[in-house]
Amino acid sequence: MIRRAVLIVLGLIWLGPTYLLLVNASRPAASYDPASAWVPSGDFALLENFARAVENADLGGSLASTALYAVVSPLLAVIIGALAGYTIVVLRLRHGFWWFLLIFGGTVFPSQMLLVPLFVSYSDAGLYDTRVGLILVYTAINVPLGAFVLRNFYSGVAFSIFEAARMDGASTWRIFWRIYLPMSLSALTAVFILEFTFIWNDLVFGLTLSQTEDVRPVMTALAGLMSDVYAGTPVPVGLAAGLMVSLPTVALFLATQRLFARGLSLGSV
Amino acid sequence: MLGRFRHGYVAPAAILVAVLLYAPFLWTAYLSLTRYDGLEPPAWIGFANFAKLLDDPALITSTRNTLIWVAGTMVLPVGLGLLVAVLSYDIRGGAWYRVPFMLPYALSGAGLAMVWSPILSHDGISNLLLGVDTAFLQEAPDNTLAMLLVWTWQQLGVNTLLFVVGLQSIPKEPIEAARLDGASGWRLFRHVIWPLMRPLTAVVVGLALVASLKTFDIVWVLTQGGPGRNSETLAVTMYKETFVASDYGYGSAVAVMLTVVTGLASYLYLRRQVR
Numbered sequence: 001m002i003r004r005a006v007l008i009v010l011g012l013i014w015l016g017p018t019y020l021l022l023v024n025a026s027r028p029a030a031s032y033d034p035a036s037a038w039v040p041s042g043d044f045a046l047l048e049n050f051a052r053a054v055e056n057a058d059l060g061g062s063l064a065s066t067a068l069y070a071v072v073s074p075l076l077a078v079i080i081g082a083l084a085g086y087t088i089v090v091l092r093l094r095h096g097f098w099w100f101l102l103i104f105g106g107t108v109f110p111s112q113m114l115l116v117p118l119f120v121s122y123s124d125a126g127l128y129d130t131r132v133g134l135i136l137v138y139t140a141i142n143v144p145l146g147a148f149v150l151r152n153f154y155s156g157v158a159f160s161i162f163e164a165a166r167m168d169g170a171s172t173w174r175i176f177w178r179i180y181l182p183m184s185l186s187a188l189t190a191v192f193i194l195e196f197t198f199i200w201n202d203l204v205f206g207l208t209l210s211q212t213e214d215v216r217p218v219m220t221a222l223a224g225l226m227s228d229v230y231a232g233t234p235v236p237v238g239l240a241a242g243l244m245v246s247l248p249t250v251a252l253f254l255a256t257q258r259l260f261a262r263g264l265s266l267g268s269v
Numbered sequence: 270m271l272g273r274f275r276h277g278y279v280a281p282a283a284i285l286v287a288v289l290l291y292a293p294f295l296w297t298a299y300l301s302l303t304r305y306d307g308l309e310p311p312a313w314i315g316f317a318n319f320a321k322l323l324d325d326p327a328l329i330t331s332t333r334n335t336l337i338w339v340a341g342t343m344v345l346p347v348g349l350g351l352l353v354a355v356l357s358y359d360i361r362g363g364a365w366y367r368v369p370f371m372l373p374y375a376l377s378g379a380g381l382a383m384v385w386s387p388i389l390s391h392d393g394i395s396n397l398l399l400g401v402d403t404a405f406l407q408e409a410p411d412n413t414l415a416m417l418l419v420w421t422w423q424q425l426g427v428n429t430l431l432f433v434v435g436l437q438s439i440p441k442e443p444i445e446a447a448r449l450d451g452a453s454g455w456r457l458f459r460h461v462i463w464p465l466m467r468p469l470t471a472v473v474v475g476l477a478l479v480a481s482l483k484t485f486d487i488v489w490v491l492t493q494g495g496p497g498r499n500s501e502t503l504a505v506t507m508y509k510e511t512f513v514a515s516d517y518g519y520g521s522a523v524a525v526m527l528t529v530v531t532g533l534a535s536y537l538y539l540r541r542q543v544r
Contacts, residue, residue, distance in 0.1 A: 003357075003360060007366040011370070014370050014425070015372075017384055017422060018369070018372050018373060020384070020394065034392060034393055034397055037387070038394075080282050080285065081282060083281065084282035084283070086278070087278040088279065094275075102283060103283060109528070110524070110527060112504055112507045113297045113298075113524050113528055114290065115512075116293075116297055116520060116524070117300070118289070121293075139285060140285040144286065201378060203379070203486045203489065203490070204489075208508075218379075219377060219378060223379045226382050226491075239383055241383060242376065242381075243380065245377065245379065246376045
């Protein structure tokens with residue numbers, strides 16, 4: 001009984017800010033008042049606030065760019081990582097474990113160690129503030145995870161599948177592309193979703209490597225809004241923007257929940 | 270025949286990682302030993318940047334704040350997460366009691382700041398609710414503590430979820446046996462459940478330790494390390510020294526220090542866990 005009481009009290013405290021978010025993001029932009037923030041407004045203006053957030057904050061370009069980064073980079077990363085895993089495990093690359101260590105070792109560097117050289121060399125190479133530049137860095141950061149999970153996955157697959165395909169005369173590339181890649185779809189999807197979320201929520205690389213509204217990822221754009229939002233943008237519009245940029249990752253997780261659980265368990269074989 | 274393309278297949282991954290992760294890492298390590306503003310070529314100055322680290326007041330502040338983040342993360346998102354998990358994992362409808370804690374996890378860093386700025390601002394909802402006039406994000410270290418509470422609000426759910434998964438997967442027999450022997454409540458938890466879930470706790474605490482040492486996003490979106498520099502963490506200091514003050518060499522030295530501290534903490538922690 002005490003357990004339930006503690007949980008309910010804590011839960012109510014936790015619901016408070018969530019409630020404030022929903023109520024005030026739905027309030028007509030001009031009618032926000034901190035003193036009556038707890039009282040729901042009669043007018044439902046959430047969709048107008050979404051529209052105003054996109055328009056006022058120029059989030060449209062950022063949203064499109066971020067969607068591009070969050071889809072293209074994980075796709076590339078997952079295929080490149082899977083190919084490396086396949087080569088190491090199935091093609092039995094010589095010194096394969098060391099290649100794996102080299103690739104996986106890329107995950108240990110804090111992003112702070114990468115920022116200065118990336119910024120300087122991107123400026124020199126004309127990659128600063130370009131979409132290609134951001135896609136490149138997001139892809140590189142996400143390759144190790146793909147290689148890790150898919151290497152594990154492929155080491156659980158019977159080698160006879162590969163041998164049989166070789167007997168039939170298939171090339172190693174064809175075996176990867178037509179047999180191994182489709183076979184690991186659930187693991188690929190799980191990795192894709194994790195990487196999508198990481199890129200969608202990234203702040204620091206966007207901050208360092210981009211400038212213009214059309215290239216800048218949405219979290220960075222929103223963070224830039226923060227410093228002057230509560231000087232300019234009305235609170236309901238800001239809240240709607242915060243809600244809007246959080247929706248894609250939630251939707252993706254909910255849509256693929258089952259596949260995600262399966263992919264992870266397969267990945268840990 | 271088989272071997273011809275093998276290295277070609279592993280090359281894209283190896284090249285991307287080498288060029289975009291390893292090379293910058295080594296370059297930063299080198300730059301930390303130079304004076305560099307991004308315009309003039311880097312000038313070798315040995316360990317002068319690291320000597321400066323030792324008596325830079327801004328760095329003392331950000332080290333203190335980072336320590337608050339680490340300690341606070343252990344107590345609040347992790348500790349409180351464990352509490353919620355233990356309270357809810359074996360009661361009927363436990364999953365429903367956990368819903369309020371999961372909802373905030375959907376918000377990302379900038380969205381989080383959007384929600385909390387109007388709550389914490391000086392004419393904001395908290396002050397009106399409590400009938401006080403506190404500048405939550407002004408005075409140090411109060412502003413770090415306020416951000417820690419915001420962080421707890423967001424992160425508690427995912428920690429709880431991890432602990433619940435762990436609690437549900439521990440064997441039932443030892444717990445039943447202990448219950449028959451008359452153990453219950455705190456004693457049952459302390460002497461039976463807690464030792465059984467230790468491997469999982471090690472993972473959750475380890476992840477939280479590394480993440481909290483590198484705290485950046487939430488501070489950047491809520492205070493940008495200010496006012497002045499009083500809520501900076503090491504990661505924020507690194508960013509500001511580099512891209513605001515254009516002192517690339519010194520910024521790199523802070524990055525190296527952060528890496529060494531993170532690496533050392535992980536190593537010591539892992540060694541203790543493995544033993």
